[in-house]
Amino acid sequence: MKTKHLKLSFEKNDHVLKVMISRPEVRNAFNDELISEFQSVFASLTEGRNGMDKVRAVLLHGDGPAFCGGGDLNWMRRSLDLSADENLEDCQKLTKMFLTMDRTPVPVIGMVHGFAIGGGVGLVSICDHVIAEEKTIFSLSEVKLGLIPACIGPFVIGKIGTSHARSLFVSGERFTAQKALAIGLVHEISSAADMEKRADALLTRVLEGGPYAVKAAKFLIHTLSRDLAKEEFSESLEFAANELAQLRVRPEAQEGVRAFLEKRSPSWRA
Numbered sequence: 001m002k003t004k005h006l007k008l009s010f011e012k013n014d015h016v017l018k019v020m021i022s023r024p025e026v027r028n029a030f031n032d033e034l035i036s037e038f039q040s041v042f043a044s045l046t047e048g049r050n051g052m053d054k055v056r057a058v059l060l061h062g063d064g065p066a067f068c069g070g071g072d073l074n075w076m077r078r079s080l081d082l083s084a085d086e087n088l089e090d091c092q093k094l095t096k097m098f099l100t101m102d103r104t105p106v107p108v109i110g111m112v113h114g115f116a117i118g119g120g121v122g123l124v125s126i127c128d129h130v131i132a133e134e135k136t137i138f139s140l141s142e143v144k145l146g147l148i149p150a151c152i153g154p155f156v157i158g159k160i161g162t163s164h165a166r167s168l169f170v171s172g173e174r175f176t177a178q179k180a181l182a183i184g185l186v187h188e189i190s191s192a193a194d195m196e197k198r199a200d201a202l203l204t205r206v207l208e209g210g211p212y213a214v215k216a217a218k219f220l221i222h223t224l225s226r227d228l229a230k231e232e233f234s235e236s237l238e239f240a241a242n243e244l245a246q247l248r249v250r251p252e253a254q255e256g257v258r259a260f261l262e263k264r265s266p267s268w269r270a
Helices: 032-047 073-079 084-102 119-126 153-171 177-182 192-208 211-224 232-248 251-261
Strands: 002-004 008-013 016-021 057-062 108-112 115-117 129-133 137-139 174-176 188-190
Touching: 008 032, 016 032, 032 084, 057 192, 073 251, 084 119, 084 232, 108 119, 108 192, 115 119, 119 137, 119 153, 129 177, 129 192, 137 177, 153 232, 174 177, 177 188, 188 192, 232 251
Parallel strands: 016 057, 057 108, 108 129, 115 137, 129 188
Antiparallel strands: 002 008, 008 016, 137 174
16 A cells, blocks of 8 residues: 655555655755654554554655755755744754654664765664665764754764764764764665665564564663663753754854855855
């Protein structure tokens, strides 16, 4: 069964839900509609609604030349005109989406190719297993715009650890699939030709496990993980959203985003 929403495409077959980000013209970048659709689909998975109760695994990938290129330009441009409170509401929607995806009870398998930038790295971080095409480029480049990877921060740090986050958050460097493998962001690297074969093999292994046991195993991981087990985690999400909202209205971030949109260097690099 295939269905298509505005920004996401779905194919459900043999207990596997294949979710494709369908904005290839903008490298599958985030905007309000995509965030809303992700929230809706993964909430339905968690609650077993809308025919999702039989799904035992999710395969997440992107259409076109990139997995996810971060924030949509028009979405970013709109943030320039929002107040701090409006930006906070905007950021809270994003943190809620990532939390809903992260807490999905069934395994999420990521097939990553092309580019995973900013929020794209956030999507990689909430996947339980990630197969990266060997030429994929990753980056947490928010500081180059006068921003920070706040909404995705708790999930990225949970995936790669504090040490690597300290380096990548402040440098904004672009890094290869090989480095992503070395720091634990992805789990295996594949040629483009073998991506689907390796994903199918992994899904076969997942489906060999008991359906309840697999969900219980994922729940155990969340419960035992140092940060996710604490009540303070929800407070951390609120803190992250607030920090980004406050930064968005500062002159530095306004200049950084405008410079990016206008394809020029920001004033601090001129």
